[in-house]
Amino acid sequence: MAIGLNVQEPEGTCSDDTCPFHGTLSVRGQVIEGAVASTAMEKTVVVEREYDVFVPKYDRYMKRRSRVPAHAPECFDIEEGDAVRIAETRPLSKTKSHVVVEIIDGGEA
Template sequence: MALGLNVDEPETTCDDPNCPFHGTVSVRGGTVDGMVASTEMHRTVIVEREYDVTVPKYDRKMKRRSRTPAHAPDCLDLSVGDAVRIAETRPLSKTKAHVVVGTLDTTRDLGASSLSGPSDPDSEVALDEIESAGGDA
């Protein structure tokens, strides 16, 4: 266990100065669990989390999404769809004030469910059969 959080230190090392494990950046504040929505930027990932908000007028719950840019250290291999834990740190750039501290092995939905395709490959076949039959389901 490293950093005072419930995460393991990665086996690989890196020379990233903004790595919480091998650099000089310290973590503080809270942690957030979410799904990696984008890895297009250099050493930056967009972490998306989904949560429910109560709408008192209709006495219902509504889904909301929050997207947070976070620093991705070189020692962690991240891809779109990974469940990760990010921790607050000092501002690293104009928009980044979080750093990825680990990946999670979870089956619960942390948001970004639209990022992955259908979980069952037969569902695409069934949908194609309905459309080819002329059904307007």
């Protein structure tokens, strides 16, 4: 089933209603790539990405990072350190508004 993004459909199947491939969840808005920092919660992963911000006062760049909680459907086998692509959805909980749509790389990102 096509979800509107150019991503590979997962090999596994699931009965998760909040899966964009096997359920009824639609994706829209931004698509983010990052590394999985935590898998401690059930059905949730924390995706972390680093970026540089220019500081004019010192004429240098400063590293910043953002951590985005995302829903992890059962059809993906996600571990810490995996590089993943997440897409924005409707709010799934107080903090979750993204869902994992693709595992880019199984190693360190």
